[in-house]
Each structure stands twice: as C-alpha cells, then as structure tokens.
Amino acid sequence: MRWTRRRLGITLLGVMGIAIAAVPFLTDDRYLLKVLTFVGVNAIVVAGLALLFGYAGQISLGHAAFFGLGAYMSAYLTTTHQTPWLLAVLAGTGIAAAGGLLLALPSLRLKGHYLAMATLGFNEIMSVLFVELRGITGGNNGLSGIPFPSIGSFVIDTPAGIYLLVWGVAALAFLGAANLVRTRPGRAMRALHGSELGAVASGVDTTRLKVQVFALSAALAGLAGALYAHAVGFISPTQFSLEFSILLVAMVVVGGTGSLVGPFFAAVVLTLLQYVHALIPGLGNDVASVIQDWEVDISGMVMILTVIFLPGGFAALVRRKRIGVAVDGETV
C-alpha cells in the first residue's frame, strides 16, 4: 500500500515535470512564458522558505530583501562591471546567504513574534538602502539594461530559454529540499519545529541548525532574485518591499507546513493571481485591475482563513484525508 502510494507520487511528479518542461513547446505566447518564468522564480524562494518556516518553524518576513540583495548584486555586477553572468548570479546568491547568516546570528535567539519583527525590520532597512544607495541601485528609478543570462558567447535571450533555465533551477531546488528533509537535518528541523527543548534534549544543536537553515533559505531567495533580474532586465525598489515578503510567507502558510508540494502549488496559484489577464486572454482589463488591486488582500485573507480553519495548510488537508481514518480514529 505504502509502496504504491510512493510510486504514484513519483509518477505524478514525473508527469508534472514533463508538463512544465513541455510548456515552451506547446505555446508561443511569449507573455505567458514570461509569467510562468516568474512563477518558477517565486517557487525557488518558496522552496527555501518552506524549509525555514514549514519544517524548521522559523518565520521570516524579510525574504523579499534577500531576493532584492541577489537581484541588485547580480544586476549591478553585470551592468556596471561586465561581470560574467554565472559569476554575478553566484555573487548574488552569496551575498544573500551572507546577509542571511549575519541576520540569523543575532536574530535567531528570538522566537515567534520577536523573530518576525526582527526580519520585518531587516526588510525595511534593505528597502531604504535600495532607494538611497543611488550609485549602486539607481534609487527609485531602478536599474535598467540588465543583460540576458549568458555563458561565454552562448546567450539565453528567448522567453522559452529563460523559462527552461529558471524552471531547471527550481526543479533542482525542490529536489535538493526534498532530499534534505528526508535526511538527518530534516528530521532535526522537524524536531525543532515540534519542540525546541525536545530537540535540544535529543542532541540537536538548534542554534547552529537554525542559522544554517536561515542562510540556506536566504541563499535560495538571492538566487531567485538574481535569476529574476536577468529575466526581466529591469529592477526597482518596489519589487522588494514588505508586501512581497508577506506574499511569500502566505504561499508557505497556505500551502502547508511540513510540506514542499503544498507551498509549491500555493506559489503557482498566488503568483498567477496577479497575472490573471495572461491566463484568461479575453479577460476584461477592469476585472484584472480589480484583482490586482486586491491581490494583497486576497492572499492575506486566504492566509488568515487557512490559519483559522486549516492550521496545517492545504497540504495537511490532503494528508489528513489520505490517512484520515487512522488519525480521526485516534483523536476522536
């Protein structure tokens, strides 16, 4: 029984992977491809955030800032210093990881609301820096003319190419994360989530673990940011605001704790929400703009409803339904 379910899961994942990879060959709608590229970018951030929040139980309201750090670093290096793309993306990932490490060292002594406040503060500080460090970031007017991804003379300049690149990275991020949660650090993370004291008693170095997970998720956010910068070619501070941080957390909360698949689907749905007009071609402009205006409110409301009625997120709903009898038999 368990074996077949596992096989079913793998088959479903395979089908999904093939479907995602096939998209560029099925459509020539360049805009749709760009939108789906953004979905892939957000999915990379969510992979890291699902580890941090969904598995280790540590909240971050500052992931948009790490995303921005990666984006600005890579954009600045490639536009001003003509750094090769791959190096610039690595630098973007690196600076985000370093930022995550630096923030984690003092802040992860904090718990719950206090940690949320500290990361929120970090996001605000970075937002101010993105605007004020005009020499590097271009201030409010942003940085434009960011080159396409390229390795040597090979330039990925088609929407389909960038789509495949981003989704390739996203697939690696999810496979890596899935692997991680099934091994010793993953179990330690879950123990930490369940009870920090219990985890310590079981021999888990919780401080070290928390810092590691935080830096890893910041690095993934930075990587996604760097990829994003080269995919759009233009970045400005508003893209890395607290609003985006909250949207990212909403994806993980709605998707479900202790799950990677749940947050992935939540990332897909909540990202597409702002691009409804890309998916439904004949959609009236007014409707699209109403949905866009209410986007933050919709994701906020969905998050509140999830927390109230479905604390484990949608992943928990699926999980409980699957093994529903056993769980209910025990608890009721």
Add this chain to the structure above:
Amino acid sequence: MTGKWLQRMLPATVVLTLVVASLAGCSQADSSSDEGGEETAKEPYTIGAVLSLSGTYAGLGEPEKNTIEMELERINEDGGVNGHPVKVVIEDDATDPAKAQAATVRLIEQVDVLAIIGATGTGQTMGMRGDIDRAGIPQVSVAGGTVVTAQFDPLVFQTPWSNSLVVPFTLSRLRDAGITKIALMYDTGGFGADGGDVVKATVGEYGISVVAEQTFNPGDTDMTAQLTMVKGSDAEAVVLWNAGKESAIVAKNMQQLSMMLPLYGCHGNARAEFAEGAGDAAEGFRFAAGKILLPETYGTDSMSYRVATDFVERYTERYGKAPDTFAGHAYDALYLIVEAMRRLPEGFTTAELRDEIERTDDFVGIGGIFTFTESDHNGMSEDDLVMYRIQDGAWVLDTP
C-alpha cells in the same frame, strides 16, 4: 465528524467561491467590452498606453485616460485610420517603474501593439526603455523629465515640455523678480531628480545660487524636516520640482512653519488637485506650464486656440471639469501616433510608423506646435510656456 469535515472544507469552499465569482465577473465584463460593434471589415490598429491610474501620479493618469477614451471615440466616429478602427489598451502602472515595465511587456508580447503611449512618469518611462528597444516599437511618453529625450532613443518621443525647457523659463522669471538665492526641493523619483539636476546645472547662467538643497521620496507625507533646513538658510524663494501629491504637502508644511518665501513649482503642478490639496496654502504658488489652462494665452485668432477651445469644451461637457495640461499631453501623444498612421499606406511596420512620427511637422497640439527632427523628439520651445499663479484657488496668468 461531519462538523469537523465541514470546518476543514470551509476555507476551500471560500477560496473556490472567490475564484468562481471572479471568473464569472470576467466573462461578464468580457462580453460587455466586446459589444463595440465590430462591423468594420478592416482589423483594428491597436495602441498601448501605460498610465499611472493609482499611486502618487494618479491625478495625472486620470485626465490622460479620460482624454484618450474621449478622443478615441471621436477618431473612430470619423472612420478611424483609413477605415481601420483604432483601439487603445490602457494599463495602470501604479506609479511604479517595475509595473510600467511589466505592463509594457504585456502590451508588446500579448496584445501586440503598434505603438505605446506613456508612461505618465519619467521613472516609469525610463523603466520601459529596455523592452521598447528590444521590440522596436515607437513610444510617445507623456512624462516631462529631460532624460526621456536627452538620453536619446530613436524610438522615444515626448509630448510635455521637458525640464530642459521649463527650468530655464522658470529661472529667468526668478531672475526678473530679482531673486538670487534659492532653496531647491525635489523628489528622488525620475521627474523630480531630473528637474533638480537641470536646475543645478543651469542656475549659474541666471546669476542665481542654490543655498539649500533638500530632497524627499515619492509617497512621503511630511516635509517639515526639510523645510526647517530651508528656513534656516537665507533663500529668497523655494523652487520645488515634483509632479506628485507631495507638492501640496510642501505648500501646507510651509504654511504651518509660517514661511513667507515665494514658492515656485513646475509644470508637474498644473492640475486642480494641487490647488485643492493645498487649500489656501497654495495661494501665491507660481508654476510654469502650457497654455491650455487659459486658452486665450494662445492668442484668440490662432489655430492652437481653436484646437484647444474645442478640446476644452468637449472635455468639460463630458467630464464636468476643465482639462489640465496632462490631458493635453495625452491628446498630443494620441494624435501624433494616429496622424502618422493616417499618412502611412496599408500594412505599415512599426519601424515605418516610428519614421513617420519623426516626420511630424507643425502639428498643432494642446501642449504647443510639434516639429520633430532626427535629434529632437520633444519638439517644443519655451514659447509654448507661460507662468501661472494661484489666486483664490484658481490659476491666473502671472505677468512679470
């Protein structure tokens, strides 16, 4: 058991209902928007417009949108462009360069437009440039920053008087008023920073020096700190370069600090919202702008006067208030494109459309009379400007 199940299913149901409701809304809106009689055999020419309908430039984007919608009806009643109806797809950029860029991508990749009007703001206009260049689509911006045409791009045209015209005009008026020391305030967004740069670069030519320089960010809600610094300087006038809601706050804060210095704004303030927002703090506020606010300044026997009064009449009748300069910028942008299309043969390309817009010669618009050249994509002159002063909540001509 059932109760629990219900509790679990509730959020899912709520979300589903939301999605279904929005989809239903879409299909309804969709059917209503397509009712515009598609009897003309020729396919429509589609133009995109990226305007700030929300955010700090919402007060600019709204008249621009109104104008485009009104003039579009008129153009299509007159048979469109050589029988082709004209369609304009308007996108809101929320006064955000990133959203302007995203909207541009959509207009190019999904809507497949022939030309783009906008953006409303300078920062937004510049954010769009990369994608405009990649697609090779002509853009007629309605933003007033100098960079729009000074950082020259063969594809980009501009209908408002750029800062490089308005700044010298304003500075010469300051000189004539005997002012030699000014405090300069501007926002760090595209238009304000651009104006600030031009003021600092040219101020010496007018024997004026900047004795205090203060900036604020778009969206800021209090400028008391900056104005206190200004108050401590020996400035004889304050020059404010900003097109957003922040201008009214500066005027109000000055009043609260009992600063009696004359305040000079710019063409970004040429709208009723400013006077209303600042209330009696706006009294005596001076700004340079085009002649549309008082059409008789065109000269009552001129072609410009007839074009402008006709536009003012139709706009006022339809929207219940007189158009401001921003409505005029959108009018000019739309007709610059449409007139160029009319001069072209069937099946023109976007490159040919760009060339034809560049050939615009003596087009009588609202902002002035446009003549583009290979190196001048603004096409305006200082003669198209006059100085206004706000008196009893309305603008009057400020004669030197």
